[in-house]
Amino acid sequence: MALLLFGVFILLLFSGIPVAFSMGISSLVYVYFADIPLVIIPQKMYAGIDVFVLLCVPGFILAGNLMNSGGITERIIGFCNALLGHVRGGLGLANVGASMIFAGISGTAVADTASIGAVLIPAMKNEGYEADFSCAVTASSSTVGPIIPPSLPMIIAGTLTGLSVSKLFLAGAIPGIVLGLSLMGVSYMISTKRGHPKGKRHSLREILRKSVDAFWAILMPIIILGGIIGGVFTPTEASIVVVMYAFFVGIVIYHELALRSILKIMLETTITTASIMVLVGFANLFAWILTTEQIPQFIAETILKMTQNKYLILLLVNLLLLFVGAFMETIAALLILFPVLLKLATSVGIDPIHFAIICVLNLIIGLTTPPVGVCLFVSSSIGKISLGTLTKAILPFLAVSLIVLLLVTYIPQLSLFLPSLLLK
Numbered sequence: 001m002a003l004l005l006f007g008v009f010i011l012l013l014f015s016g017i018p019v020a021f022s023m024g025i026s027s028l029v030y031v032y033f034a035d036i037p038l039v040i041i042p043q044k045m046y047a048g049i050d051v052f053v054l055l056c057v058p059g060f061i062l063a064g065n066l067m068n069s070g071g072i073t074e075r076i077i078g079f080c081n082a083l084l085g086h087v088r089g090g091l092g093l094a095n096v097g098a099s100m101i102f103a104g105i106s107g108t109a110v111a112d113t114a115s116i117g118a119v120l121i122p123a124m125k126n127e128g129y130e131a132d133f134s135c136a137v138t139a140s141s142s143t144v145g146p147i148i149p150p151s152l153p154m155i156i157a158g159t160l161t162g163l164s165v166s167k168l169f170l171a172g173a174i175p176g177i178v179l180g181l182s183l184m185g186v187s188y189m190i191s192t193k194r195g196h197p198k199g200k201r202h203s204l205r206e207i208l209r210k211s212v213d214a215f216w217a218i219l220m221p222i223i224i225l226g227g228i229i230g231g232v233f234t235p236t237e238a239s240i241v242v243v244m245y246a247f248f249v250g251i252v253i254y255h256e257l258a259l260r261s262i263l264k265i266m267l268e269t270t271i272t273t274a275s276i277m278v279l280v281g282f283a284n285l286f287a288w289i290l291t292t293e294q295i296p297q298f299i300a301e302t303i304l305k306m307t308q309n310k311y312l313i314l315l316l317v318n319l320l321l322l323f324v325g326a327f328m329e330t331i332a333a334l335l336i337l338f339p340v341l342l343k344l345a346t347s348v349g350i351d352p353i354h355f356a357i358i359c360v361l362n363l364i365i366g367l368t369t370p371p372v373g374v375c376l377f378v379s380s381s382i383g384k385i386s387l388g389t390l391t392k393a394i395l396p397f398l399a400v401s402l403i404v405l406l407l408v409t410y411i412p413q414l415s416l417f418l419p420s421l422l423l424k
Contacts, residue, residue: 001030001033001034001293002293002295004029004030004033005026005030005289005293006026008025008029009023009026009286012025013327013328019279019328019329019332020275020278020279020282020283020332021282023279023282023283023285023332024282024285027041027282027286027289028041030289031289040285040288044281044284044285045281045282045284045285047284048280048281048284048285049277049280049281049284051159052236054159054277054280055236055239056165056235056236056238056239057152057155057239057273057276057277058239058269058270058273059236059238059239059240059242059243060150060152060155060239060242061152061269061272061273062243062246062265062266062269063242063243063245066243066246066247066250066265067217067220067250068115069250069256069257069261069265070246070249070250070251070254070256070257071250071254071256071257072217072254073098073115074119075214075217076098076101076217077094077098077116077119078210078213078214079101079211079213079214079217079218080093080094080097080098080101081094081199081210082202082206082207082210083097083202083207084097085199085200085202086198086199086200086202087188087198088188088191088192088195088196088198089129089188089191089192089196089197089198090198090199091120091124091127091129091199092124092129092137092187092188092190092191092196093184093187093188094120095116095120095124095138095141095187096137096141096144096180096183096184096187097180097184099138099141099142099145099180100148100176100177100180101217101218101221113138113139113142113378113379114382116138117135117138117139117142117378117382117383118382120138121134121135121138121379121383122382125383127197128197129196130194130393131383132385132389132392133191135379135382135383135385135390135393136379136390136393136394136397137183137187137397138379138382138383139367139368139373139375139376139378139379139390139394139397140183140394140397140401141183142367142368142375142379143179143364143368143375143401144179144180144183145364146360146364147172147175147176147179147357147360147361147364148172148176148177148180148221149168149169149170149172149173149221149224149225150169150221150224150235150238150239151168151172152276152331153330153331153334153360153364154168154169154172154356155168156331156334156335157334157338157356157360158356159280160334160335160338161338161339161342161352161356163352163353163356164353164423165235166228166229166235167353167419167423168353168356168357169224169225169228169235170225170229170418170419170422171353171354171415171416171418171419172357172360172415173225173418174414174415174417174418175361175408175414175415178404178407178408178414179361179401179404182401183397186396186397186400187397190396216249216253216254217249220242220245220249223238223241223242224238224242227241229422229423276331279335280335283332283335284335286335286336287335287336290336290340295340296339296340296343299340299341299344300340300343300347304344304347304348310345310348310350311410313344313345313348314345314350314358314409314410315409317341317344317345317358317359317362318358318362318406318409320337320341321333321359321363321366322362322365322366325362325363325364325365325366325367325369326366326369326370326373327366328366329374330360330363330364330366330367333363333366334359334360334363338356338359341355341359351412351415351416353415353416353419354412354415357408357415358409358415361404361405361408362405365398365402365405368394368397370387370391376390376391
């Protein structure tokens with residue numbers, strides 16, 4: 001029966017059916033032919049989404065949409081450009097820097113690519129940067145989003161396994177910063193080699209003005225992390241706090257959040273949240289079937305027969321997730337594979353928080369890897385270049401992302417230092 005489940009799932013997936021519905025339909029076929037009562041479908045779907053911590057998903061999505069509509073993107077870009085624009089290839093560095101700051105608000109790579117890219121890709125092309133480089137640096141830097149907190153994939157990982165979302169948020173901070181700085185280094189080297197333009201050096205007064213202008217935007221991720229670390233509120237409560245903060249800043253401080261646009265923002269947030277919840281519900285049903293068929297035990301036993309060395313197991317897991325990430329969206333892959341692989345990892349003594357960061361980092365790299373790299377499609381459509389051209393341009397950024405992945409994989413303290421220091 002497991003072959004029937006996977007056969008239908010893969011067939012639907014390669015037919016262009018969305019991952020959520022591919023899981024749902026294949027699960028329905030399995031339940032029907034296994035002669036299991038159909039009532040199990042709504043029961044397992046409801047059990048998957050009936051988790052308190054998932055309440056923070058719509059909150060963070062709404063906060064990001066409100067701040068983006070309220071002028072935050074332009075202010076973050078202006079601030080980063082004032083600091084870095086005078087360096088060779090400064091707009092590329094500002095692109096990465098803006099993504100690192102914006103990551104603390106949106107939590108998703110696709111939102112980062114669309115928001116930052118819509119402003120910076122045309123600006124970089126107008127300044128004399130090649131279209132392929134502009135799109136490549138935008139797509140690759142957006143992968144910092146799901147690592148630096150808040151992070152929707154980490155919320156999902158915590159929901160699936162009962163891991164502390166607060167610890168996961170903190171664990172992603174240093175790897176996210178290391179990834180962002182590494183991408184800056186690649187951007188600078190390519191810009192130096194190609195002779196990309198320098199911007200004007202901003203005066204100290206201009207930098208201070210841009211800093212003040214972006215202060216309220218930069219303060220948002222500080223509120224999220226500070227409140228969680230200080231025990232003021234939980235991640236779920238933090239999402240509500242930042243929504244209220246976003247309303248206040250967008251309307252009272254920046255004066256760019258029009259009341260008439262609130263309905264549209266709420267609708268976009270509802271659609272995005274609903275799609276995630278449907279995905280979570282179907283994935284919980286799919287995961288229950290996998291457990292019934294003892295697939296997790298089979299995978300664990302197969303890998304453990306090959307080796308019980310945890311370092312080799314981590315390498316095999318990385319290869320598996322990089323392959324899956326090239327074909328499947330991050331959250332969907334996380335829902336299906338993370339609980340399975342976590343049991344394997346903990347059985348050989350790998351810290352679950354550390355392993356969660358490894359999994360998320362692997363899968364977000366897939367967002368910039370063909371053939372189903374979502375960020376590649378978004379970036380290439382904004383820059384009006386072919387996917388093949390962009391794929392060649394992004395290879396240096398992919399290479400450094402893989403190096404960071406290896407560092408995070410084999411140096412656990414990059415992930416565990418902050419949680420152990422601040423959340424004992």
